[in-house]
Amino acid sequence: MVAILFGGRTDSMTRRRQTPRELLTLLLILAAAGALALTTPAFREPLNLTTLGKDAAILALMACGEGLVILGGGLDLSVGATMALSSCTAAELLAAGVSWPLAALGGLAAAACAGLVNGALITYRKLPPILTTLATLLIFRYGASIATHARSFGPFPDNFNRIAAGWVPAVVGGVVVLAFMALTLRAPLGRRTIAMGGSEQAVRLSGVSTDGLKRWGYLLCALCAGLAGLIAMAFNNNTQSDLGTGMELSVIAACVVGGVRITGGEGSILGASLGAMLIALAPDALVLTNRPAEQYGLVTGAVVLAAAALEQIRARRAERARVGAGA
Amino acid sequence: MDKSSEPTIASPEVPAPTKRAAPAEVGAGVVLALVFLFFAVQRPEFRSVGNLRLLLKQASELAVVSTGMTLVIATGGIDISVGSVLALCSMVLASLCVKAHWPVGLACVAAIVAGAACGLFNGLLIARAKLPPIIVTLATWAMARAAVTLFNNAGSISGLPPILHDTIDQTNIAGLPLLFWAGVLTLVGGGVLLRRTCFGRQLLAIGGNRLAAELSGTRVARVETLVYVLSGALAGAASILTTARASAAEPNAGLFLELIAITSVALGGTAISGGQATILGTGLGVLTINVLVSGGRLYGQEDQVARFLVGVALLVAVEVQRRRAAAPRH
Numbered sequence: 001m002v003a004i005l006f007g008g009r010t011d012s013m014t015r016r017r018q019t020p021r022e023l024l025t026l027l028l029i030l031a032a033a034g035a036l037a038l039t040t041p042a043f044r045e046p047l048n049l050t051t052l053g054k055d056a057a058i059l060a061l062m063a064c065g066e067g068l069v070i071l072g073g074g075l076d077l078s079v080g081a082t083m084a085l086s087s088c089t090a091a092e093l094l095a096a097g098v099s100w101p102l103a104a105l106g107g108l109a110a111a112a113c114a115g116l117v118n119g120a121l122i123t124y125r126k127l128p129p130i131l132t133t134l135a136t137l138l139i140f141r142y143g144a145s146i147a148t149h150a151r152s153f154g155p156f157p158d159n160f161n162r163i164a165a166g167w168v169p170a171v172v173g174g175v176v177v178l179a180f181m182a183l184t185l186r187a188p189l190g191r192r193t194i195a196m197g198g199s200e201q202a203v204r205l206s207g208v209s210t211d212g213l214k215r216w217g218y219l220l221c222a223l224c225a226g227l228a229g230l231i232a233m234a235f236n237n238n239t240q241s242d243l244g245t246g247m248e249l250s251v252i253a254a255c256v257v258g259g260v261r262i263t264g265g266e267g268s269i270l271g272a273s274l275g276a277m278l279i280a281l282a283p284d285a286l287v288l289t290n291r292p293a294e295q296y297g298l299v300t301g302a303v304v305l306a307a308a309a310l311e312q313i314r315a316r317r318a319e320r321a322r323v324g325a326g327a
Numbered sequence: 328m329d330k331s332s333e334p335t336i337a338s339p340e341v342p343a344p345t346k347r348a349a350p351a352e353v354g355a356g357v358v359l360a361l362v363f364l365f366f367a368v369q370r371p372e373f374r375s376v377g378n379l380r381l382l383l384k385q386a387s388e389l390a391v392v393s394t395g396m397t398l399v400i401a402t403g404g405i406d407i408s409v410g411s412v413l414a415l416c417s418m419v420l421a422s423l424c425v426k427a428h429w430p431v432g433l434a435c436v437a438a439i440v441a442g443a444a445c446g447l448f449n450g451l452l453i454a455r456a457k458l459p460p461i462i463v464t465l466a467t468w469a470m471a472r473a474a475v476t477l478f479n480n481a482g483s484i485s486g487l488p489p490i491l492h493d494t495i496d497q498t499n500i501a502g503l504p505l506l507f508w509a510g511v512l513t514l515v516g517g518g519v520l521l522r523r524t525c526f527g528r529q530l531l532a533i534g535g536n537r538l539a540a541e542l543s544g545t546r547v548a549r550v551e552t553l554v555y556v557l558s559g560a561l562a563g564a565a566s567i568l569t570t571a572r573a574s575a576a577e578p579n580a581g582l583f584l585e586l587i588a589i590t591s592v593a594l595g596g597t598a599i600s601g602g603q604a605t606i607l608g609t610g611l612g613v614l615t616i617n618v619l620v621s622g623g624r625l626y627g628q629e630d631q632v633a634r635f636l637v638g639v640a641l642l643v644a645v646e647v648q649r650r651r652a653a654a655p656r657h
Contacts (some may be wrong), residue, residue: 096477121642128600130405131593131645134586138638145631241631249407249465261458280447294481301466305452 011275021259021314025307026304029278034283036162040288054235057173059276062247064180065221067272069129069186070255072217073264076261077133078118080247081140082222083229086111087239088144090230091153100160103229111226112219114140119215137248145241154238164235172231173273176224180269193217197264205224254279255299257307261315262265278303351596351603354647355611358594358640362615366622367510373625383507384496384572389584390414390510390590390610391565394517394569395558396588397479397609401521402554403601404453404460404536409562410584412445414577418568420485424491431496433490438564445471446559449540452554459605468585475578485575489568506568510613513561518606530554534601585647591616594644596651 016021036043043049062079069076090107094100114136146220162168184190193213196203204210225244232238252262258275260267282296366373392409397405420438423429430436445467452463478484498505521527529550532540541547562581569580593599594615595608618639623633 062620078505125646127645127649128643131589131599131641134589135638135641137586138634138641140591142631142635142638150631249468251467253465256462256465282341292476292481294476295473297469297471301468301470301473304462304466304469307376308458308466309456312456313457323609 018238022268022274024310025258025271025274025278029274029281032278032281036285036288038283042288043284048284048288050170052280053167053170054164054175054231054275055284056280057169058231059254059280060273061176061228061231062251063258063272063316064176064269064274065224066251067255067258067260067267068180068184068190068193068215069221070252070260070262071197071264071267071269072213073191073200074122074129075133075252075262076118076172076216076218076221077130077248078114078136078140079221079225080244081103081137081144082111082114083232083244083247084241085114085140085144085229085238086226087229087233087243088148088153088241091156091233091239092148094156094160095153100157103160106161107230108223108226110231111222113309115219115222119218120223121174122218123214141241141245143191148241150241151243152232152238152240154236156234156237158260161234161237169231169235172227173237174185176227177269177273180220184269189213189216197261197266199265219238241245247300250279250300254303256304256311259307259311261311262308275307328624331379333474351605351648351651352608352611353596354644354651355595355608356613357391357636358643359611359615359618362618362622362640366618366625370622370625373480373622378621378625379506381615382621383510384504385621386613387506387510388565388568389587389616390613391513391561391568392584392614393588393591393609394606395561396585397592397597397604397606398517398521398527398530398554399460399558399594400589400592400597400599401530401534401601401604402551403537404554405464405589405599406446406449406550406555406558407585408445408449408467408471409558409588410581411468411475412442412559412562413566413569413581413584414470414475414579415445416442416485416563417570417576417580418478418578420566420570421487424486424487430490435567438566439560442563444559444567445562446556447552447631449559450555453555454548454551478576481578483575485576487570487574487576489574491571492574496574506572509568511610513564514610517609521604521606526550526553531602531604534598536602549568551569587616587637590641591639593648596644596648598648613645 033043048286062083066076066079068189086107089110090103092310093103098106118133118136121127121136122129162311163172180190183211192208193201193216196208196213200210203213229239229243254276255260255267256275257278258267258271258273260272260275279300282299283293285297286296287293334379347491368516392413396406396409416438419441420434423434423437424431449460449463449467452458474482491513494507495509497590502509519527521530529540529545532543532545533547535552537547566580570576573580589599591612592609594612595602595605595610616633619640620630620637623630626632
């Protein structure tokens with residue numbers, strides 16, 4: 001069971017099972033949630049729990065896609081803008097009287113286009129991912145803003161809003177996380193993507209199209225962001241082209257906190273989604289304990305730094321073990 | 328745009344290894360000229376002295392921050408925290424002036440020191456603890472923006488001594504605003520630092536090949552720490568300009584500034600992977616962005632059109648840069 005969940009990582013030199021890197025994040029979530037549940041009755045309110053579930057699901061969904069891209073050695077800064085693009089497209093379609101499943105599909109299609117654009121620029125034109133997605137961040141978000149005249153949409157039909165009612169977002173998020181875990185642990189696409197993050201040249205020389213892997217990565221990442229955008233708009237019963245502003249950095253923080261190495265090749269989707277849960281918990285905890293929610297940046301920043309330091313220590317130890325075993 | 332980039336590409340049938348490639352600034356220069364001409368022809372009011380003066384004034388903070396960003400990117404690093412650090416320093420400056428009644432000059436120094444302290448925090452974690460720059464500055468970005476809300480309950484601070492606004496915003500030197508000269512002076516200083524000093528050469532050496540720089544005696548950790556301190560201090564200096572212009576410290580000051588600064592650096596032709604940098608290019612990139620913003624406003628549009636165009640310009644610049652990098656080697 002543990003092997004399935006964590007991908008059965010063992011130290012190939014000594015056959016000693018390593019402590020899964022996700023364990024610490026999981027323990028932190030349990031500790032924080034446990035402490036909140038015991039000390040703050042408001043935390044246990046169903047409304048708070050479902051809202052928290054929605055926040056965690058949105059962040060975890062996006063962390064799945066972003067995690068896949070980062071594991072493959074890339075980076076996608078345009079996820080927040082893709083959220084806005086997808087939700088504005090869906091909102092325009094709903095406003096035009098299109099039935100809600102079609103409008104939702106339209107939103108996802110817009111997100112898919114965004115992902116294809118990123119993937120095409122990065123693979124066909126060989127542009128650096130960080131600059132490409134920085135440019136598409138501006139293009140998608142302000143393109144959506146120009147196209148919609150920055151107006152606010154909503155309210156939406158109740159049928160559409162059901163996708164963000166109660167525990168639905170949490171279930172959707174959970175299913176997507178499981179799908180991505182299966183993808184990265186068992187499917188060739190995911191395995192090869194992680195290998196590409198370790199050494200792109202090695203994967204290419206073994207006869208795999210790394211460009212194809214990258215295009216899939218950015219496409220899936222954008223689709224996740226699009227779905228997150230739909231959930232966010234349905235929950236708010238309102239959307240605008242500034243939806244998800246600054247989300248890209250929260251999502252990257254979630255991946256880092258979950259133990260995904262920022263340069264790729266190491267980490268897991270489970271870790272990224274656990275990181276997302278931990279980061280979603282921070283503003284809720286601050287609000288419930290009567291502190292301004294804006295201060296969650298202090299908590300998030302500190303957690304990100306701690307996670308990065310831990311990753312550094314882990315990498316150094318692994319390096320030392322490798323040198324020791326070699327000598 | 329493609330036409331304009333042609334002179335920068337060595338034609339494949341003439342493999343002349345001794346021929347020097349066109350300078351990296353050409354791309355930004357051509358984009359700037361085209362954008363400027365477009366607005367100047369389309370909108371006569373764009374050419375007015377008042378509008379051009381305003382444009383030069385508005386470019387100053389971005390010029391100051393982008394100078395630091397260029398130096399950081401020259402080492403192969405990145406500093407995402409500058410926008411938040413600017414807001415934090417602005418709050419420090421305003422609260423020292425308004426609440427603690429410090430003299431304005433001293434408070435300005437304190438703002439720069441606060442910026443340098445944030446930079447030192449980044450630099451030590453990146454150079455000594457060897458954490459990835461993007462993660463460290465991402466964390467500082469989040470923390471500094473959150474720390475802004477600790478001042479005055481997340482509200483803005485106004486009621487600054489009028490001398491700050493009068494001195495910095497209203498003074499003209501040689502017929503041009505002081506703000507413009509502040510931006511130019513910072514850029515020139517950055518250029519001299521990069522091209523004419525040992526420190527600058529070491530920055531480029533680290534960006535080009537860290538191990539080689541280390542082995543040839545560069546104290547990599549020290550130089551790298553210093554460059555982040557410099558970037559933070561420049562963000563602090565830019566906060567003085569922002570605060571003086573608005574005559575208030577806003578919690579939202581410098582939002583997206585990091586992305587815009589990175590864009591202007593990349594537009595200018597500095598390689599994002601380090602080892603090659605141009606301050607002149609950064610200056611041209613800063614002007615291009617400000618011309619786009621200023622021109623967009625004349626069309627009665629909010630900054631959305633300008634930001635959209637900045638995105639397009641960035642893609643064009645990156646594409647031009649990639650071709651330049653690819654061309655001489657074939």
